[in-house]
Amino acid sequence: MRTLTPNEARVLATLMEKARTVPDSYPLSLNALVLGCNQKTSRDPVMELTDAQAQAAIDTLKAQSLVFEASSSRVPRFEHNFQRGFGVTEAQAVLLGLLMLRGPQTPGELRLSSERWYKFADIASVEDALGQLKARGEDSGALMVVQLPRAAGMREQRWAHLLCGEASLSALAPMQRASSAINPEAEPVSLGQAERLQQRIESLESQVAQLQGQLARLYQELGLPQG
Template sequence: MRALTPNETRVLATLMEKTRTVPDSYPLSLNALLLGCNQKTSRDPVMELSESEAQQAIDALKACSLVFEASSSRVPRFEHNFQRGFGVSEPQAVLLGLLMLRGPQTPGELRTNSERWYKFADIASVEDALAELKTRSEDGGAALVQQLPRAAGMREQRWAHLLSGEPSLQPFSQAGAGDAAIETEAEPVSLGQAERLQQRMAALESQVAQLQLQLAHLHKELGLSQA
């Protein structure tokens, strides 16, 4: 399978998202697909595809048997064939779709962002699926994800998909440049980076709230008063 263009990646991933999050509206019309591709939230990078660009991407994906046109509607509607096309499981397809839509993410971020797509039991199950996608080459296939160098201040390493070719490592190499980099002028934070930080903060706040509830329940079960 050749490397997908950015437009093809966005179209395919949007179909993968909508079949799981809004199944009643799936398959998607061209207009609905275009709206999904150009969303301002849960997208990195944010894109502004035109109708002709989206249609060109659809036609190219149809030629690769990754997208089909539904035959049961008067208005053309489109559906993806990702899992069969790439030979991946549902959990693996979910992770790839999220990486295609939102850019590089840690296993923790992937588990949080997958809530509406698929219920991973824990982070370990996310890591197992990522490892399987990475080691496909050992079975004669092609690796579909890559673990990126650890960014400064991050406890976990991010993962990126390889469906559009090798990911750019420039932001990550700059992050590990050492003390000399700290003294340089900070670069502006992109919209995608700001959104990921907000998502990570929201996820951490949710985890803290869940821990507080569990602690309160434990105190109640043990008959202890909370300090």
């Protein structure tokens, strides 16, 4: 499996997210996919993909059998094949998808982020799945995740994905240094605060997804093309 580009990783992870969080709107049209890729919340980094860039990423992912086009829809719709394509368990696929969408996270953050994707029993089960991915990569020589050095103000070490190659980690060092310089004694956000914020974000995302689905059905009923 070749290294993914950032655009391909965003398209693939967005399909993985929407398959689990808004199944009624899945598979996704190109328009809905681009909207999901360019969300301002739960994305790190925030991106501004064009339709052409998303379509180019879809085409290369289709060539690798990581994305398929649904055949039962008048408007082209797309679905992912990540779990089978990479040969990972559901829990491992969820963690990789979250790392692709939201950047490096601690096991605790990953457990909170995964609430609408997959129910991990506890943080230990997240750490176990990450450890399995790391061990598998070390055995095969194709690393998929890496544990990062402890950042300033963090009690836990963060994990990052390597599906875009190790070069993708080079941008993290300046960010970590800047964070330390701004506030070297910063305290991490409490678990309760993070959970409340995550719940608020997910509620807003769900409302937006429902509105997008209603709009898409309206376009279809009126026979209008989706812009």
